[in-house]
Amino acid sequence: NAGVIQTPRHKVTGKGQEATLWCEPISGHSAVFWYRQTIVQGLEFLTYFRNQAPIDDSGMPKERFSAQMPNQSHSTLKIQSTQPQDSAVYLCASSLWGDGAETLYFGSGTRLTVL
Amino acid sequence: GDSVTQTEGPVTVSESESLIINCTYSATSIAYPNLFWYVRYPGEGLQLLLKVITAGQKGSSRGFEATYNKETTSFHLQKASVQESDSAVYYCALGPLNTENYKYVFGAGTRLKVIA
Numbered sequence: 001n002a003g004v005i006q007t008p009r010h011k012v013t014g015k016g017q018e019a020t021l022w023c024e025p026i027s028g029h030s031a032v033f034w035y036r037q038t039i040v041q042g043l044e045f046l047t048y049f050r051n052q053a054p055i056d057d058s059g060m061p062k063e064r065f066s067a068q069m070p071n072q073s074h075s076t077l078k079i080q081s082t083q084p085q086d087s088a089v090y091l092c093a094s095s096l097w098g099d100g101a102e103t104l105y106f107g108s109g110t111r112l113t114v115l
Numbered sequence: 116g117d118s119v120t121q122t123e124g125p126v127t128v129s130e131s132e133s134l135i136i137n138c139t140y141s142a143t144s145i146a147y148p149n150l151f152w153y154v155r156y157p158g159e160g161l162q163l164l165l166k167v168i169t170a171g172q173k174g175s176s177r178g179f180e181a182t183y184n185k186e187t188t189s190f191h192l193q194k195a196s197v198q199e200s201d202s203a204v205y206y207c208a209l210g211p212l213n214t215e216n217y218k219y220v221f222g223a224g225t226r227l228k229v230i231a
């Protein structure tokens with residue numbers, strides 16, 4: 001089991017460009033989470049899916065961020081018109097679906113740098 | 116709202132000394148959330164260190180311990196004798212926020228440096 005796979009590991013975009021981040025959850029895990037990590041804010045929840053359906057996207061900046069999970073083997077986080085404040089490490093995690101005590105398995109993250 | 120507050124780092128401790136990283140939580144949506152400590156070692160991804168799902172119980176792993184105290188809404192992480200290999204960033208977390216929404220909330224993280 002390769003764990004949660006995130007690609008790319010690093011992405012550099014110019015201000016106003018689009019960035020798409022990919023996540024492959026652990027096979028058999030039905031919950032997928034996206035978090036953003038910065039030095040100032042720490043780990044911020046963005047959104048999560050259960051059985052591919054969006055459950056809670058309350059952490060997503062609505063104007064430019066969107067997330068999808070078209071099938072059980074991958075999820076994408078898309079940021080349109082990237083801004084320097086979007087620079088962060090974006091973490092994807094997956095887990096079994098249970099009672100909220102399930103362990104989250106994190107990927108290594110994608111470091112996004114917006115110039 | 117729901118939040119986690121933990122010791123602000125960086126924390127520097129000498130090898131073989133004791134360690135405590137404080138964690139307090141606020142869970143307005145659910146009375147007894149599950150509590151977790153995650154750790155990120157240098158060059159590695161975030162991983163579970165320990166978890167406790169029952170108030171009053173203690174969890175332990177790799178020499179670390181944390182007790183779920185519902186009276187003080189705390190979940191402090193302790194170790195009697197740290198090693199250099201414990202140098203990492205530690206995150207306290209809680210979840211779920213209610214019985215229908217299994218969102219997890221993390222603290223800001225505490226960077227620990229253990230010196231020889």
